[in-house]
Amino acid sequence: MDIEHVQVAVIGGGQSGLAAARAAREAGLTPVVLEASARAAGSWPSYYDSLTLFSPARFSALPGLPFGGDGDRHPHRDEVVDYLTRYAADLDADIRTGVRVEAVEAAADGFVLRTADGSRLAAAGLVTATGSFGNPLIPALPGRATFPGTVLHAAAYRGPAAWAGLRIVVVGGGNSAVQIAHELGRVARVTVASRAPLAFLPQRRNGRDLHHWLTATGFDALPPAWLARVVPGTLVLDDGRHRRALDRGIFDRRPMFTALDGEGVVWSDGTRERVDAVLLATGYRPALNYLAGTGALDAEGSPLHVGGLSLAHPGLVHLGLEFQRSFASNTLRGVAVDAAHVMTALAAHVRGAAAAAGL
Numbered sequence: 001m002d003i004e005h006v007q008v009a010v011i012g013g014g015q016s017g018l019a020a021a022r023a024a025r026e027a028g029l030t031p032v033v034l035e036a037s038a039r040a041a042g043s044w045p046s047y048y049d050s051l052t053l054f055s056p057a058r059f060s061a062l063p064g065l066p067f068g069g070d071g072d073r074h075p076h077r078d079e080v081v082d083y084l085t086r087y088a089a090d091l092d093a094d095i096r097t098g099v100r101v102e103a104v105e106a107a108a109d110g111f112v113l114r115t116a117d118g119s120r121l122a123a124a125g126l127v128t129a130t131g132s133f134g135n136p137l138i139p140a141l142p143g144r145a146t147f148p149g150t151v152l153h154a155a156a157y158r159g160p161a162a163w164a165g166l167r168i169v170v171v172g173g174g175n176s177a178v179q180i181a182h183e184l185g186r187v188a189r190v191t192v193a194s195r196a197p198l199a200f201l202p203q204r205r206n207g208r209d210l211h212h213w214l215t216a217t218g219f220d221a222l223p224p225a226w227l228a229r230v231v232p233g234t235l236v237l238d239d240g241r242h243r244r245a246l247d248r249g250i251f252d253r254r255p256m257f258t259a260l261d262g263e264g265v266v267w268s269d270g271t272r273e274r275v276d277a278v279l280l281a282t283g284y285r286p287a288l289n290y291l292a293g294t295g296a297l298d299a300e301g302s303p304l305h306v307g308g309l310s311l312a313h314p315g316l317v318h319l320g321l322e323f324q325r326s327f328a329s330n331t332l333r334g335v336a337v338d339a340a341h342v343m344t345a346l347a348a349h350v351r352g353a354a355a356a357a358g359l
Contacts, residue, residue, distance in 0.1 A: 004119070007029055007125065007350060008029045009111070010127040012034075014044065014320075020343065027346075033093055033094065037097065040087075057073050058072065061333075102114055102115060104294055110123050128288055130320075131284075136155040137284055143261050154180060168191070172282050174281065178238075185245060200242065201238065256268065285300070285302065303321070315353070
């Protein structure tokens with residue numbers, strides 16, 4: 001089968017891939033974006049029904065296209081899907097949907113990508129922008145094999161209707177865990193089980209949204225290690241609703257249980273309690289299986305990189321990794337800054353390689 005040659009291949013057409021495509025064009029490169037799903041909106045269509053952005057609209061737009069409307073609102077999942085679809089349509093880039101990359105091989109002059117339909121593309125530069133939603137982190141739970149109830153990752157959660165009347169333990173303590181626990185607490189009896197206490201960070205200070213202060217103070221540009229120093233515990237952005245729900249008993253929080261045992265959990269104090277379901281809001285790992293065998297990943301499947309620049313291949317860059325360069329790296333409001341950073345390096349590499357080859 002013939003092989004197609006492209007300058008830069010971007011794997012993934014969600015927020016990171018679209019930010020990469022725009023940054024590539026601004027750097028004078030010609031990107032081809034390969035998106036596995038039927039639309040360029042990344043994982044957003046698959047998130048739970050009630051999800052809203054944790055940052056206001058005015059801080060959440062990608063370069064070149066504002067959300068519009070009230071800048072202080074927090075856009076809903078479906079609004080983000082529509083926004084990304086419009087953004088993709090406005091980009092001057094070759095975006096191909098329904099194209100799943102299954103494997104990548106490193107070559108002397110770049111990379112060769114193989115897609116699910118057997119097609120092959122050769123690229124001088126490669127951007128991974130597939131995020132992590134496709135690779136949910138499922139922790140080992142002692143005794144799980146004996147537990148007859150439901151164990152489900154938040155990636156598969158859609159809404160509370162099917163959970164009404166149940167006794168539920170939500171494992172995890174971040175934004176999604178608390179938002180889901182609050183929602184479920186209206187129809188079920190819910191406990192958040194986390195290894196660290198919940199650290200509620202007020203959404204507004206002195207009349208301004210937190211994201212104004214993160215931007216104005218330069219906190220967003222600080223290395224991620226700063227976060228652990230200033231926010232002990234598990235960070236939860238909150239406008240007050242979730243803390244009030246916790247205080248009112250709509251859901252409660254306990255230290256992480258030690259095991260599943262028969263029909264219930266064994267809490268850290270040794271008590272046993274029957275539960276119907278365990279919902280894992282335990283995060284995700286980078287979905288980069290297609291890089292297996294390239295030497296670009298560590299033993300756990302995470303990329304070997306500094307700030308998104310691969311330590312294994314100079315023509316390989318990554319986008320959308322949690323805490324890639326800052327607190328905001330894998331968010332709508334932060335990914336474009338990282339995209340500009342990695343694309344500057346990638347453009348220099350691609351041009352240098354072309355010059356060396358006499359092209």
